[in-house]
Amino acid sequence: MSEAFVERVPPLPMDTATALAQGRWGTPAAVLGPHQGPAGRYLRVFVPGAESVAVRQEDRDDVHLRPAEPEGLFVGDLADGPYRLAIRWPGGEQVTEDPYAFGPLLGDLDLHLIGEGRHLELARALGAEPCTVESVRGVRFAVWAPNARRVSVVGTFNSWDGRRHPMIRRGEGGVWELFVPRLGSGELYKYEIIDRDGHLLPQKADPLARAAELPPGTASIVPRPASHKWGDEAWMATRARRQAPNAPISIYELHPGSWVRGPNGDMLDWRNLADRLVPYVKAMGFTHVELMPVAEHPFTGSWGYQPLGLFAPTRRFGEPEDFALFVEACHREEIGVIVDWVPAHFPSDAHGLARFDGTALYEHEDPREGFHKDWNTLIYNFGRREVSNFLIASALHWLEHFHVDGLRVDAVASMLYRDYSRQPGEWVPNHLGGRENLEAVAFLRELNALVAQRHPGAIMIAEESTAWPGVTRPAAEGGLGFSYKWNMGWMHDTLHYLQRDPLYRRHHHDEMTFGLVYAFSERFVLPLSHDEVVHGKGSLLEKMPGDLWQKFAGLRAYFAFMWTHPGKKLLFMGGEIAQRREWNHDGEIDWDLLKDPLHRGMQALVGDLNRLYAASPALHESDAEPSGFRWLVQDDRENSVFAYLRQAPGEKPVITVVNLTPVPRWNYRIGVPQAGGWHEIFNSDAESYGGSGVGNGGWVEARAEGLGGEPASIEIVIPPLGALVFVPDGA
Incomplete structure (x- = not known):
């Protein structure tokens, strides 16, 4: 090794090398990738487990990088111009671009809006996005984890090794980003996070994932680029009239997995469900279907009311594209689609949002504000602008990307009151000394105002079981701004x-x-919902x-x-045929009852x-x-x-x-x-x-x-x- 070479590639300080080897180095761009030194351009590549690394550049012979400390680090001279890495693994060779050769992809405006809690297209800015950068196809990953010391993206593409792809922190808002070349749709991934105290957290699913692994798997999936060509212009043009307070609205509420099953007892996918359900609903004269939550959720027995993937239709019924086709099939037959949406709370699964970066990021630190004893779930911190932005962006995502016609907002009463289902001493008053959750009120008003502004004709329905005044009064007049309220x-x-x-x-x-x-x-909507035919209540x-x-x-x-x-109508599936037993989400409606003239x-x-x-x-x-x-x-x-x-x-x-x-x-x-x-x-x-x-x-x-x-x-x-x-x- 020549003296010039030693000078050109400065050795890493021992503490830096140790942190890199242990996967605890939080500023990878400072040491990895191409750098310009006093003696010229040089390169560091960290690929633990690799046998060798060579640099390939056009019109040049391969240049083999030399091993350095720590094990897995390879360094060497780098000529000007783009380059690729030829990495020799025990099982073969991988040729790819260097993730640390690319500049930042998120713009300053995106970072500013995320920091301000005003990015209404959050699923475009964060999450996994297949894209082409400098003629190289790959996936850009971005995640909000402001209190993390280090964040890596891990997946099948790097053997789930958090040392391989540490992400780059962008600005002061806590967003981490990395472009991984030569990845595409369908890759499984998660985020591996080290908290500010140096503790390695359980690997986390992407909060902004637009597709997820079928439970019990918990990984996120790099989505396919949106490809559905919508053909429901006629419906969308008349939707506002069909959903107005003076219109007939009769809603058929259903659980997609148990309305009807396939010949082997399997759940139908969205396409087969549309073939069976849409003609039935049309023949029965219902104007809308309301789907119990279809956002991704880890526990099937929660019926979707404990979701973790607020931007991802559950994989239980197919791909996101299939869900879009289901919605369009409904619209072709002039049937509106309402989706149950859950912004009140989330489950505490280790791979989810709970203490996402090692702190109470999405939830409250104090369990008197942040824990639901009834449901063993965590309550969103509505007063944190990034959290309310996350929820609002989710609502807008369903309305925009899937053309759903309305959201039924679950458990609104639990959001409005700080003492909901709590005894004295188990809750914290608001800053005025009252029981109202003022931050949740502000969130709901902003949510409903933005929906009305950005998606005219869409409806927002509150499941609100108390006498809170003005639920359907406009927010500008002191109300919450919902279109309708369930009349519990x-x-x-x-x-x-x-x-x-x-x-x-x-x-x-x-x-x-x-x-x-x-x-x-x-x-009002008059609801005879699923809640009345479960948990021993009978049919x-x-x-x-x-x-x-x-x-x-x-x-x-x-x-x-x-x-x-007076009031719009909602009936849960099975009620229309006088189901005799209460609903079972593991089965289907007892359609055989229709052999009986009474049914x-x-x-x-x-x-x-x-x-x-x-x-x-x-x-x-x-x-x-x-x-x-x-x-x-x-x-x-x-x-x-x-x-x-x-x-x-x-x-x-x-x-x-x-x-x-x-x-x-x-x-x-x-x-x-x-x-x-x-x-x-x-x-x-x-x-x-x-x-x-x-x-x-x-x-x-x-x-x-x-x-x-x-x-x-x-x-x-x-x-x-x-x-x-x-x-x-x-x-």
Whole structure:
């Protein structure tokens, strides 16, 4: 070795060499890659386990680098110009470019926006991005880990060795970046992090991964470049009108893995699910499907409500491209797609977000703020701008890249209150001394405002179970800015009533009427969701008391009450065929029940209610207006009879009459707004639905005899546990 060579490649200080050998050196660009010294250009390459390294440059012979300390370090002269490395491994030769020969890829604006918590296209800036740099194809990795001492990207391409590809820290915001040449889509990878105290953490999945390994695997996957060519322009152009407060919205909620299974009991992928589901939903008259969370999640039994991959559709049902095809298949048949989205909390799996860089990065340090005892999960720190940015970018990603039409935001109540499900002393008040989570409120307002601004026509639905005021009021007016809110109170009250023996319902009459006291305080969705048919609660059918006939009749009447009540509709899969057992996510709906006429009748009834609802402007146009509803019979406790009128300007009014006892009501007189003929257009007791056929022959005559403040009245027969719907003659 010549003296000139020694001078040209300065030896590494011993502490630097030791740290490099141990994989603890956090500034790789300072020592690896090409450098310009006083005597000329030189190169260091660190490839532990390699036998030799040669430099290849155009029009030059290979130059073999010499081994140096520590083991795995190779150094030597480097001529001007681009170069490649020929690395000899025990199993063969690898020819590649040097990751440390490339300059920074993230721009100053990206870094600034990430640091400010205002980068709304975060999945473009962070994560794994296949790209071409200086005519070299590869993958650019970037991750936020501000408190890490060293971050490496590891994967199948480097034998999961964190010494091979340490990343370069960019600026003061805590973003680490590295371009790895000659990688492509499909590579498995994670991040290996050493915290600021020198501790090696469990390897972490990428928070911004757009694809992930099928559980129980936990690696992230370099995604394919977006290739789907959307053809749903007609739907997107009319979406705002179809999802407006005056539109009919009837949502079929489903768990994609257990709606129907394949012949071997396997879950269907998105393409096969679309082939089966879309025609069914269309034939049933539902306007939307709502998918339980489809973001990647480690535990199947969480049904997706404990996600870790907020930018990645779960691999259980195929590739991200397949999910896009599913959404487009729905749009072709004029069916909207709502996705459950979970920004409230995340699981504490070691490979996930928990103490991501060795600190409470995404969560709170104090468990009184950052730990959910009910769910054994961690709560996002909504007050940290980078965390709220991460969540907002996730929401926008689903709306933009997958054209979903809305997000149902899970567990909003748990976000709004610092003392949610906590005893005194187990929570920390806000800076004003109150129980409200002011940071979460600010986050939700910003989220909803940005969705409205960037994706007009998309809807945001809050699962919020308290009386928090203004959930659907615009954020500019002091509200949270949601489009709709699940009416949990209506659901609890009415199911509580219907589970009682009809003999005692007279004492609890207000449980069916109380919802109208606040029905117009928000824009509501009436939910009969998966929550009501799990954890020992039984099915909707089994909640109904009495013998089998009474159970079916009671559920048919309840559905009629729901579909004609103010508020948009949501029904969990299986409810439409009167599933007898509660939902099992490891199976499928008991479709064989449709061999029974009673179950076929329930399915027909739900389809007819959907069509009646959509075809009757009075049942949806004034959903959020007090003027659209009027009680005709509100206080007949003894007979458990309810009657009400729905109306919209310039449209035919609709009258619903419900009898929730198993006793028919003969010659029952009700006030109506006009004399003349009234058509009985729906009867839940019709024989075609499995009922007894008691009714009014399809038509009644209203006499000009006032009753209950109405100018006319009709005398009708109300079937046992039955509901009737009437509309007047004429235009």
